[in-house]
Amino acid sequence: MPNPSPPRAAALALSVAVLSAVLTGCSDNSNSEDLPAQKLSWKDCPAPAESEGGGNAPSPLPGGTQWQCATMKAPLDWADPKGDTIGIALIRARTSGDQSKRIGSLIFNFGGPGGSGVTTLPAFGEDYAKLRTRYDLVSFDPRGVGRSAGVKCEDDSGLDVFFQQDATPDDTAEQKNLLSNTKTFNAACEKNSGRTLPHVRTTDAARDIDLMRQVLGDAKLHYFGISYGTELGGVYAHLFPKNVGRAVFDAVVDPTQNPEQSALGQARGFQLALDNFATDCTSKTEPCPIGDTPQDVKNRIAKLLKDLDSKPIPGVFPRQLTQTEATNGIAQALYSKDFWEYLTEGLDQAYSGDGKVLMLLSDSMNGRSQNGQYSNLYAANVSINCADEKPRYTIPDVQAGLPAFRAASPLFGDFLAWGMLSCTNWAVPGAADHPDVSAAGAAPILVVGNTGDPATPYQGAKKMVDALGKGVGVEVTYKGQGHGAYDSGNKCVHNAVNGYLLDGTVPPAGTVCT
Known part of the structure; x- marks a missing residue:
């Protein structure tokens, strides 16, 4: 296994019960429309495709809110934005709060790389109920994953x-x-x-997210990245520093390694x-x-x-x-x-x-x-x-x-x-020794490290803060166990993250939660 980092929430989906669709491909049509202006057709979500892990269609959230799914068109090759397109599978739950207090969409990436956000977000949507009071919760299958031109290798x-x-x-x-x-x-x-293989780099996915931001109608990207999702978020911040809104990185990848x-x-x-x-x-x-x-x-x-x-x-x-x-x-x-x-x-x-x-x-x-x-x-x-x-x-x-x-x-x-x-013998050359996440001029990004994290060791949080650049990364430490901090339910972590995402309150750098 090259990097055993399944998305935290997807990993946690293994239940006690367990212990006792067709892939969206590449279009052959050239892209003649203005992709940022495209209108998404939101519908009730189908059952996940086998490429996403299979199972049943997502159940409504408490209170009856239905999960909605749509497909966003994105260029297959971002170097040729008017060329062939692929479909990026999206899922959302509309905000539960007063529309006049809605901030926008909060886009989640749960990690991997390779995790399906379309299946993971509804599995743990209740954990983000507080955040849904001011945001639409949104996630997606990144390109190469699940129903977003999912890569297939062996049967x-x-x-x-x-x-x-x-x-x-x-x-x-x-x-x-x-x-x-x-x-x-x-x-x-x-x-x-x-x-598809030449076009699944993290830089490609970051450009998809910026297109997603525009299609969803947000002036800024509000983002919650977990595990590899922190690397994706860091690359986004490097490419589009002025577009960063309120962002949280949890279970942080060391971008310098x-x-x-x-x-x-x-x-x-x-x-x-x-x-x-x-x-x-x-x-x-x-x-x-x-x-x-x-x-x-x-x-x-x-x-x-x-x-x-x-x-x-x-x-x-x-x-x-x-x-x-x-x-x-x-x-x-x-x-x-x-x-x-x-x-x-x-x-x-x-x-x-x-x-x-x-x-x-x-x-x-x-x-x-x-x-x-x-x-x-x-x-x-x-x-x-x-x-x-x-x-x-x-x-x-x-x-x-x-x-x-x-x-x-x-x-x-x-x-x-x-x-x-x-x-070994991979068909596509690799892009770099490590990602570039320098993001001078970006809004503050909350960087949450867990001292007992096995997959993204705690030291990576400080490295991410330093790499983002002065005045961008704000480190919060959780002294706990497991991959990630927010999903631990720790009240101190929740207060820090929710306070920033909901109210814009940046916690003191060096905050420690136990």
Whole structure:
């Protein structure tokens, strides 16, 4: 996995129940209309397409407000704005408050890259009820995702095999096999989506958002970005600093890092989350079923993964839980403290030879539904990352970095280091070593970092503040666990974010929430 950062809210959509449409393509017609002046046709939302994760049409919000969906036309190639167009899938819930006090639209991106905002926003719309008193809540499938010209690579059966491969090779033969599988996957992306791949960079998505702002009738962009959504927001602020309205970045990506540095930071972040999980389990009054001490918990997990390398156990029939899928499932559960009970249950069962819960967690990370169909989360994640990131790593590169990765995390180091091969033989060159988010002249942007965040480590918030430039980034610290801060429900974080988005009150820089 190149960058295991599913959108926080999409990750949290894994429910207790889980644990017990056609893609919008490219138009062949040239664009003869004025795209900023286009009128959107809002209608009741259909059930999500399989590429968005499937499921039922979104239920109304409390009070009866219906979710509405529309498709916005955007250029396939922003360098040729009068050329062919693609459809960008949008969703909204109209403001619940007095129309005379409405500020505008608040556009959400929940991260990934690769997460469908069309499915994620309604899943967690109630969490933003306070914000809906003055905003229309809006989200979208970014280009390459879901119904917005979604990238397709391998089919469902091919993905089942791909995700069960050994992603932490121990010898030359296994290394060659991993590289071969990666090349095969990437070739499938080029074969099935070659026309789209050059046009899914974050800079393209940022230009889509500015078009969206205009089409929605807003003079300024009001924005809430989570995880990768903070990178997208930073790139937007760099490209359109004068158009930034009230913006919040939560679970903040470090914009100064190259892919290797980012992966190494995640290794440290997931190890910290694992340490905190092990300490939590063994510090309770009732006995921890997966170890007597924090170190014992980690030792037993390490032994489980070592055993699975040579002998998988039954998972979700007919698939077997492999070392790679178990590692992936553990990582998924560390995204939120809400998942820790499932991780404890999954490990306890795995020690008895039942890998179902850990495999369900891994399936959630990979975008696999219970009916065996995959969303395009992973395909979009790889496509956007590889279009953005210039470095192309080799087996010798990974081998040279392994000592540092293993020192950062005995459990996740190899997994994240070998994930750097994901862009090998990618059809499109990467744009840059890291994104440019300098945004001199932009309005204040609230940057919220979580000290226990595994996927976007806390240090990234300060780096984002510095990179945005003097007078732009305003840092708020949440001393908590999990990926993100606002969705934790912490009152202090809510007060800071809501105060800015609703009333324009900028909290003091350096505010700390516990």
